[in-house]
Amino acid sequence: MDDSSNSTPAEQLNNKVTGEEQLDYDKRVAADKGKQIRTPWMREGSDQPPVARQRSAGAMTKGKLLTTPSRMLKLILPLTTMDANSDRKDVEPLALLVHPSQPLSYLERLIQSELPTIKKGDKEKVPNVYFRAEDSNQEMEESDNAGSKKTPVHEHGAAPTEEDDAEFEASDEIKIDGKLEKTGKLNQKTPEEAKALRGGKGQGGVESYSGLGREAPTTGEEERKFVRWSSSTEIGDFIRDAARGQEFAVEIEGAPNDIRVGVPSFNDRTYYLRMRLRNTSGKISKMADVKKECDAIAHRGAQRVAMGGFGILCGWWYLVYRLTFETDLGWDVMEPVTYLVGLSTVIGAYIWFLYHNREVSYQSAMKFTISKRQGKLYALKGFDLRKWETLIEDGNALRAEIKKVASEYDVEWDELEDEKDKKVTEALKKDRVKKEKNGGGDKKDKKDDEDED
Structure with a gap:
């Protein structure tokens, strides 16, 4: 069996360190530490005393x-x-x-x-x-x-x-x-x-x-x-x-x-608000064209329905006239008929308004007809009404905050410059006027709208 140190177990080896080996080890450690201190890629600037450090070119001296x-x-x-x-x-x-x-x-x-x-x-x-x-x-x-x-x-x-x-x-x-x-x-x-x-x-x-x-x-x-x-x-x-x-x-x-x-400045304070308003205005501008087209078609449809009702009334008047004066029925027969038909129409209209929980008026009937037609057209065109209402609400909220900061800084903010489209401004104003009529508007917003007019 080989008696060399390579084959000897570790417990049988001589682990004592001689003085020469210890001295050589200390010299090598000291040399390595000196290199670390003097080597810039190991620790940049470590060879300079702290009081002699150069000023940083990108130092921040102002808040x-x-x-x-x-x-x-x-x-x-x-x-x-x-x-x-x-x-x-x-x-x-x-x-x-x-x-x-x-x-x-x-x-x-x-x-x-x-x-x-x-x-x-x-x-x-x-x-x-x-x-x-x-x-x-x-x-x-x-x-x-x-x-x-x-x-x-x-x-x-x-x-x-x-x-x-x-x-x-x-x-x-x-x-x-x-x-x-x-x-x-x-x-x-x-x-x-x-x-x-x-x-x-x-x-x-x-x-x-x-x-x-x-x-x-x-x-x-x-x-x-x-x-x-x-x-x-x-x-x-x-x-x-x-x-x-x-x-x-x-x-x-x-x-x-x-x-x-x-x-x-005012630009700094409202930077993110104006950027969000521009982003919101861009989305509103895209949807405004589709909504305007659908609303125009719905209004024309409601007008045709109203004209059709007027035509039916004219036809009923002409029919009663012919049956009363140009036939043997006479007024004795047509009087109760016209009374019953008129009363039935009033009762039917009252039941219709009561069922739909609406005010008994021509304007209410027109709004109902238009809204039904609008709902069908929105679904056909892929127009999301909830998204539109959310965008309008967000746009008016951002506008109100910018107006508030502008009043604090005593500056005149050009709304159209950030909204970029007059139809967006009109859509936001229309919603504010609607809320004002319903009693949920702000007096300050109403004053701003009057100043714009």
């Missing part, structure tokens, strides 16, 4: 306030914590979802929950968070405005570049049925008109909202005045007032600088 399809507001903040490396700017942003009706105190607590405590004397405390918006009266140099805080214009508050404009314009377009559609146009007041309405120092005036937000042109002032808002203010009201400027500030106690957040 964003975005809208979501669920009508919530998504606030993205680059929270900066206490760090000895003040040169590093690759901060991981924090995303927070809030509702416009929630107060600023709720947003304040969300931010505080993500911040470390700060030392104030011998105690640790949660840092306070303040929200500041641009003062609308900053053009008037008032000496009694001691509570306002002057802060320099943020480096990102300059006029947007052509690349930024192109990016925003591209994001404000969407393809619907293969066509590239643009958003609705806004009719805002010019800066000169707004300044004239505001009035001069010591004069009364009206402050107008532009609705432009971050899209507003830079005023070119060297510094802006920001005022602190109460934490009990609703987020939606705060954003509406901050929309006069381009950004608002989030100040965190203990932080070296405040965080500037771009204010969403």
Whole structure:
């Protein structure tokens, strides 16, 4: 049998490590660790001390306030914590979802929950968070405005570049049925008109909202005045007032600088609403042609039925006339006949209206005839009436929400620019008028319809 180490059992081998072997092993481990530290593909930037790291080109230094399809507001903040490396700017942003009706105190607590405590004397405390918006009266140099805080214009508050404009314009377009559609146009007041309405120092005036937000042109002032808002203010009201400027500030106690957040404009706040309205309008436009054709045929059919009834009455009158005056029956026979026929007709009509649970009127009979004919034509043409009613209801709901935001921003929203088709606008208006007649409409919608007329 072979006595080599390969055939010897493991328990009989010499497992003692010599000093030379241990020294060689330590040298190899140290060399491998040194390679790992110096090799960039093993750990990028590990051969540089933390305080000498280069700034990230894509670092986020300004917050964003975005809208979501669920009508919530998504606030993205680059929270900066206490760090000895003040040169590093690759901060991981924090995303927070809030509702416009929630107060600023709720947003304040969300931010505080993500911040470390700060030392104030011998105690640790949660840092306070303040929200500041641009003062609308900053053009008037008032000496009694001691509570306002002057802060320099943020480096990102300059006029947007052509690349930024192109990016925003591209994001404000969407393809619907293969066509590239643009958003609705806004009719805002010019800066000169707004300044004239505001009035001069010591004069009364009206402050107008532009609705432009971050899209507003830079005023070119060297510094802006920001005022602190109460934490009990609703987020939606705060954003509406901050929309006069381009950004608002989030100040965190203990932080070296405040965080500037771009204010969403009317286009930003209603982007998803208008895109959904366009999508809904496209579906309504396709179904409107089929419905219009079926309704026209049904109305013509009902008119023919009405004319046929008129012809029957004329024929009955002529028959009674001939039998009464040109035959031997005379009036003595025809009088009870006409009475019984007329009474039978009234009784039959009353039973018909009672059976169908309808008002006794010509209009009710016409509506019943038209609706029966429409139902048959819809089934023949493959028109889904429930889907149509759902689309109309959704379209009016989206329109009402956009109108509400437009009133908050004090802008004029061109409805036809987003609905894209006049027949869609007429269909939505017809449904609103119908609900108003039935007592389920809104007074504000009625006022809007009167203004459009």
